[in-house]
Amino acid sequence: MRVVGCLIYEHNLYLVALASLVCFLGALATTGLFRQAFGCGGLSRAGWVFLTGVCAGSAIWSTHFIAMLGYAPPAPVTFDATLTVLSVLVAVIGASAGFALAAAGRGGTAFLPVGGAVLGLSIAAMHYTGMFAYRVDGIVSWRADHVVASIALASGFGAAFTCAAARLRRGWARHVAPGLLVTAIVTLHFTGMAAFEVSPLPGAGVGADSEAFRAMALAVALVGFIIVGTGITSQLIESRTRAESSEQLRHMALHDPLTGLPNRTQFATHLERLVADCRSGQTSCALIGIDLDRFKELNDTFGHEAGDEALCALAARMREFERAEACFARVGGDEFFVALPFDTQDELRRATREIEAMLTTPLDVGGRSVSLGAGLGVAVYPRDGADADVLVRNADLAMYRAKGAGQDSVCFYDTEMGQFVRERRMLARDLRAAIDTDSLAVHYQVQTSVETGEIMGYEALLRWRHPVRGLVPPDEFIPLAEESGLILELGEWVLRRACADAARWSPPYGVAVNLSAVQLVDANLPHLVHEVLVSSGLSPARLELELTETALIRDRARSLHAIRQIKALGVSVALDDFGTGYSSLETLRSFPFDKIKLDRSFVQDVCTDAQSLAIVRAVTALGRSLTIAVLAEGIETKAQLDLLKAERCDGAQGFLMGRPMPVEDLPAHGGPRRVADEGEGVASAVPAAAGIRGAA
Structure with a gap:
């Protein structure tokens, strides 16, 4: 108180x-x-x-x-x-x-x-x-x-x-x-x-x-x-x-730092919530996996800044996509996911076409128009998966199948796809192991002079004998190497093995090795060629690199620069499979080729088809005019060889002159001389892989 x-x-x-x-x-x-x-x-x-x-x-x-x-x-x-x-x-x-x-x-x-x-x-x-x-x-x-x-x-x-x-x-x-x-x-x-x-x-x-x-x-x-x-x-x-x-840290944790799109973590949460909503509402949703095409080429050609600019421009399109309920996320370097609820299959197909059109529309990157495209894999809830994890796995499988089907392809998941993709991935794993353990083999097919029959050199041909599946066709494992990113390692392995083998030949014949399109745009290619020549001791004049025109058109300026660097080393360059694809005369004028290889498809029917004969005659005449040697592939009969001789073709390669054989069987390597019978044809021939391209 x-x-x-x-x-x-x-x-x-x-x-x-x-x-x-x-x-x-x-x-x-x-x-x-x-x-x-x-x-x-x-x-x-x-x-x-x-x-x-x-x-x-x-x-x-x-x-x-x-x-x-x-x-x-x-x-x-x-x-x-x-x-x-x-x-x-x-x-x-x-x-x-x-x-x-x-x-x-x-x-x-x-x-x-x-x-x-x-x-x-x-x-x-x-x-x-x-x-x-x-x-x-x-x-x-x-x-x-x-x-x-x-x-x-x-x-x-x-x-x-x-x-x-x-x-x-x-x-x-x-x-x-x-x-x-x-x-x-x-x-x-x-x-x-x-x-x-x-x-x-x-x-x-x-x-x-x-x-x-x-x-x-x-x-x-x-x-x-x-x-x-x-x-x-x-x-x-x-x-x-x-x-x-x-808030900034939270945004960084849940969004891709380059594009600003949701990252894998946030997208997983969104997808789980969407699946739960669809489960309670008895509706459907789709998960679309996107893998960009030609993105690595863009990075290799114009640099990573151009690649980042393209990704940001593409992300801006995704944010402005008409369907507001669609959620885009960047989950990898050039991989994206889209979660999309829908009511009918027609609505899903329309949305997929719109996404495909958005991805294939050219982008403005540094003042250049660049078209990327993409492979799309689609998995649908609940048909293709009862939860988010299964949907992601199946959409990934469908996307992998779409990439294998070709550029700008859309693939919907089905139950058989899983087994196919798993087998492909296991085969890719085995191929990597074969490269790492030196388990591949290089066979060599002779190239001779049409006029004299003398040996001009050998072409290196890649083979793979799988320990379980046996001989794997090159048209199967070469695309697999390109899809899985092993093509550079595979190409380097073939180049090193072929140069090391050829360095021990007597007489010192030349060796031809194929280059893939991916190798050609690799900035390290000239340095690799020089390093392999030095380490193997092979003279540059004995090495010939073969490439197709399809590989050249990806980036003509960069390809020309690489070829000039290679020729400066003293290595010769050949244009392979001429007559197929583009076969542009501009290519012959712009690129310093030492040899033209005429595709076997024209030689097979040269004795019976007037158009094939006209093409062979035109190519040989073109070669003489440009002072470029012409070699014909796929010679299987003496009649074909005689006709080529009459047309003054410079060289020939085919089963008539010799089948591909291991290095130890080559006469130049001290092995027995092996000559094909005059009437030996395709029926008795064993297919061989040409370099890393897969041609027979």
């Missing part, structure tokens, strides 16, 4: 209300700042502890000083300036020490109540230092029980405050913590004021100048609001910055 009476009858309630407002706002700011300090470490924690101490100390002192100005003793009052300033320092330093101690225990709870008790003691020390600065003309006495009670209350509620403030994530603590700090300050002050009794001296003047004290109280309150507002502002800035950083 003494405390209540002191508050009601001995204080200016307006100033008490002002002090309470400063106290409440300061408690809110202090709670938030302490939470920031408690949640970090190192220098950041020290900085937040300092801000918390300044904010709390200012709020505590302002509350105390305004409330003291509201106290109306029965005698004149003055203030000691030194002790008043000291009381401010006691509040700030003591509060900072308490918060530093409490924050030091952020890994546990041991230091929280201790730091809170120190905070309460600093409030008490500030209060009684300020009371000693309160000079009144009268006899002052103190109630010891009230003094002890005020210190105990401040320490207890201070300890409760730090414990609650450290648990702000719990709903109750968020509301209770500021109230505990307010209680610690208010109970200390008014219990301490109740312990203060003044007996005026006889003849003393009137009490405090209320007008001056009210002005002073407003000034202190204004400064207190500014300091507290600064604390609240810093907390809001930090919270906003942290929220933005958290």
Whole structure:
């Protein structure tokens, strides 16, 4: 009752209300700042502890000083300036020490109540230092029980405050913590004021100048609001910055950094949610896997910056796709997924055609028009999978089959596809193992002069005998090597083996090795050829590289540059399969070929078909005009050879002259000479792989 009476009858309630407002706002700011300090470490924690101490100390002192100005003793009052300033320092330093101690225990709870008790003691020390600065003309006495009670209350509620403030994530603590700090300050002050009794001296003047004290109280309150507002502002800035950083990190974790599309993680969540919605609503959805065509060529030709630009342009199209319910995601370098709910099969087919058209429409990349295209694999829920994982697996299988079917192909999953794709992948794995273990074989087919019959050289032909499946046809494993990305390793293996074998031949015949289109656009090709020649000891004049016109048209400028570098090494270059594909005369004019190889399809019917004969005659005449040697492939009868001789063809290759044979059987390698019968034809011939192209 003494405390209540002191508050009601001995204080200016307006100033008490002002002090309470400063106290409440300061408690809110202090709670938030302490939470920031408690949640970090190192220098950041020290900085937040300092801000918390300044904010709390200012709020505590302002509350105390305004409330003291509201106290109306029965005698004149003055203030000691030194002790008043000291009381401010006691509040700030003591509060900072308490918060530093409490924050030091952020890994546990041991230091929280201790730091809170120190905070309460600093409030008490500030209060009684300020009371000693309160000079009144009268006899002052103190109630010891009230003094002890005020210190105990401040320490207890201070300890409760730090414990609650450290648990702000719990709903109750968020509301209770500021109230505990307010209680610690208010109970200390008014219990301490109740312990203060003044007996005026006889003849003393009137009490405090209320007008001056009210002005002073407003000034202190204004400064207190500014300091507290600064604390609240810093907390809001930090919270906003942290929220933005958290959102940015969340976006980075769930989106592809290049295109901004959802990544595999976010897409998996979306697909699971979509499948669950479809399951509950008895509807269907489709998962479409996309693997871009010609993307590696774009990177190899124009650089990775062009590839990134193309992916970003494609992602922009995906975000603007008409069907808003479609969700696109980038799940790999040039792989994408689309999740698409639909009502009818016709709607799904229309959407698939729209996606295909979007992917095949040329892109503007660095001022160049680039057409990528893609293989699309489609799996449908619930027909092709009862959950998201099965849908992803089956869409991936369908996409793999689409890539094998050719460019810009769409393939819907069926039950037989899984076995086919698994077998293809197992075969690709076995092919890689065959390359790594040197289990492939190179056979050689002789090339002779049509005029004299003398050996001109040999063509290196790749064969693969699988330990279980036996001889694997080249038209099966060569496309497989291109699909699986093994073609560069396979081509390098053939080149090294052929050069190493040819280096040991006597007489020193030449060797012809086929190049794939992927090898030709590889910037490392000239360096590889040079390195293989040096390591094998083969003379560059004995090596001939064969390539098709189809390989040249992918990037004519880059192909021409690579061929010129190769010829600068002293290696000759032949145009293979002439007469098929484009067969452009511009190619013969632009590229420095040393030989033209006439495709076997024209030689087979040269004796019976007038058009085939006319083509053979035109090509041989063209070769003589351009001073380029012409070699005919697929010679199987003496009649064909005689006709080519009459047309003055330079060279011949085929089963009539010799079948492909292992290196140890070559006469140039010390093996027995092997000559085909005159009437030997296709029926008795064993197909062989030509280089890494797969031609017979």
